[in-house]
Amino acid sequence: MDVRSPEGMDARSGGTVEARFSGGRSGTAPLTWGQRAIWDAVRKTAPDDRYFNFGQILPVPGRARPLTPERAAAALGSLVERHESLRTRLGPADPDRAQADQAQAEQAQAEQAQAEQAQADQAQAERVRPYRPLEDPEPQQVLEGSGTLTVTVTTGDPERLLDELTATAFDYAAEWPLRAGLVVDGDEVTHLVLAFCHLAADGMGAEVALRDLRLLLTRGAVPGPVPPRPLDLARWQESEPGQRVARMAAEHWEQEYRRIPPTMFDRPSGEAASPPVWRAKIVSRAMDLAAQRIAALHSTSTSTVLLAFSSSLVTEVTGHEVCAMLPIVGNRFRGDTVNAVTTLSQEGLFVLEAGHEDVAALLRAAKPAALRAYRSAYHDPRDRDRLTAEISRSRGTAVHPYCCFNDMRFTDRADATHDEATVRRALAETELTWPLQQDKLNCRFCLHLTAEPGGLGVSVTADTRFLSRPAMERYLLDLESALVAAAFAGAPELVG
Amino acid sequence: MEEAAVREAPALRERLAALVAWASDGTVTAAEALAATVPLSALGVTSLAQMRLIDAVEREFGIEFDFSDGEVDVLNDLGALERRITGAV
Incomplete structure (x- = not known):
């Protein structure tokens, strides 16, 4: 762990404590669909793959106080014991390659023990080529039964510690x-x-882990x-029921990839x-209230409202018909996966025609399209890769929307009671910032929704070679305007 | 009124109402689902809950939704969902 600990660290522990875990099963398996999807994204984003790191801060609950670093570390060890994903790493899937690597490593170790000079050690190290996962498109997951997690101990701002812990890409x-x-x-x-x-883990999986950690601290189990x-x-996922789910999803990808704009x-x-x-990011209370009102008036969720309006605005900006x-x-969605600590999130495919005459028509089309998209998300990325290659060949151009939508909020509230004056007044509070810049991203347009203290956070992370910075800013403000206008223009009677 | 609705509901509809309550994590109770005079989404059944409901209904009753444009309305109405399962639509 490459984390610099600031001054004032706990002198007794020297800046770290150890969280030990043991007694769990070990094993290997192919990657799950979700792991495969995120692995593909990580490889395409490296060396900027720290982009995918994220974290959580848990203030120690009152019932668990006073909490010593040792007891906290024990709870962390129990958490890692319970959730196998937290002790799962990547390794080479090819057994021949794995054996060769192992033999090479053992030989190197033996030779190294015999070596008497630093120069010889150096030559040795250069001969052994370590496994480099980022070069491997098809690794497997390797679950360890026991181990030790080194835990940083520090004073000061938890947010700063989180920034430090997420600052570098994982090995x-x-x-x-x-x-x-x-x-x-x-x-x-x-x-x-x-x-x-x-x-x-994905965002929901991390929430589950945090909830379990809280229980471990307060109840011990x-x-x-x-x-x-x-x-x-x-x-x-490799079984017949899993393959049936994969086939249903693949049918949707295939049908739509034959007709959507290539990008x-x-x-x-x-x-x-x-x-x-x-x-570019705005935090807008006006957009939050407007989306809630539209959702209530049209019997849907704010997530569907925002997906529909975002897509509609993309067709306006790009000039595409779809x-x-x-x-x-x-x-x-499955009862048994609700609380899984792993990466289950994947991309679905949402397809919406341009040119709906009003909000009601837009949402009438968007609702079933959203459900089709949600179902298509639980797919085998290998199916999608194969279909994409086939269809790209037959269409004579690479097909990939490079346009994604990530609603990271945990709650979705519909409320028709917000009045126009309040919502329009809130427009003045909207703030725009530019919180991130980097060289590489495996997409051209990523829209993120977050719940912020000041309202709805909406950000566009874009490749400026295809959408300029002024156009990103305009997109966000136009999205806000469109939602506020739609919330109060020609709205139907409130259902019920 | 809600209690009367529960008592008079046929077994299938009661089961569907229980699934709505499960899928919505109790945001909409079974009694509320049975007594609903508005679309279930207006009571607080989100798109996530709809997907959970679909998955549960498909597994329990061996049907498959095709997500055509009209099928969303089925998810908003216990009676329509019941007819979809019994093949009445």
């Missing part, structure tokens, strides 16, 4: 997919900070059965920025 083969830290005040832990490798683990999921943002902007990838957008879908 997917060598490092545990969870980085943990404790913020202490004297001898007492005040916050636990978790940074996740996206191969181990997590009640109930352990939810399905990545090894089990991988085996189900949505296909014209050079002429205003590429440096670095090329930027994020919008293809890839919503990130949680895939926690």
Whole structure:
């Protein structure tokens, strides 16, 4: 773990404590569909793959206080014991390759022990080529039964510790997919900070992990059965019922990939920025209230409203007759996967025609389109890759929307009672920032929704070679205007 | 009124109402689903809950939704969902 600990760290522990875990099963399996999807994205984004790191901060609950670093570390060890994804890393799937690597490593170790000079050690190290997961498109998951997680102990701001823990990309083969830290005040832990490798969990999975950690701290145990683990999921996905689900999803991808625009943002902007990838973000209470009102008036969710309006605006900006957008879908619809700590989220395919005459028509079309998209999200990425290659060949051009939508909120509230004056007044509070810039991204247009204290957070992370910075800003403000206008223009009577 | 609706509901509809309650994590109770005079989405059945409901109904009753444009309305109405399962539509 490459984390610099600031001054004032707990002198007793020297800046770290160890969280040990043992007694669990070990094994290997192919990647699950969700792991495969995120792995593909990570490889395409490297070396900027720290982009996928994310984390959670847990203030120590009152019932667990006072909490020593040792007890906190024990709870973290129990958490990793319970959730196999947190002790699962990547390894080579090819057994011959694995054996060769192992033999080579053992030979190197033996030779190294005999070597007497630093120069010889150096020559040795150069001969052994370590497994480099980022070069492997088809790794397998490797579950370890026991191990030790080194936990940073520090004082100060938990947010700063989280920034440090998420600052560098994970070593997917060598490092545990969870980085943990404790913020202490004297001898007492005040916050636990978790940074996740996206191969181990998605946003919902991390929520479950945090909830379980809280229970471990307050009750010493997590009640109930352990939810399905990545090894089990991988085996189900390879089974006949899993393949049936995959086939249904693949039919949707195939049908739509034959007719959608090959890519949505296909014209050079002429205003590429440096670095090329930027994020513009607004926090808008007005948009939040407007979306809630539209959702209530049209008997749907704000998520569907925002997906529909975002897509509609993409067709206006790009001039295409059809919008293809890839919503990130949680895939926690099955009763048994609701609480799984793993990456289940995958892209679905949402396709919407342009030119609906009013909001009612737009949402009438968007609702079933959203359900089709949600179902298509639980798919085998290998099917999608194969279909994409086939259809791209037959259409004579590469097909990929490069246009995605990620609603990262955990609640969705519909409310028709917001009045026009309040919503329009809230427009003045909207703020726009540019919180991120980087060289590489495996997409051209990513729309993220987050719940912020000041309202709805909506960001566009775009490749400025295809959507300039002024156009990104205009898109966000136009989206806000369109929603506010639609919330109060020609609205139907409130149902019920 | 809600209690009367529960008592008079046929077994299939009761089961569907229980699935709505499960799928919505209790945001909409079984009694509320049975007594609903408005679309279930107006009561708080989100698109996530709809997907959970679809998955549960498909597995329990061996049917498959095709997500054609009209089928969303089925998810908003217990009676329509019941007819979809019994093959009346």
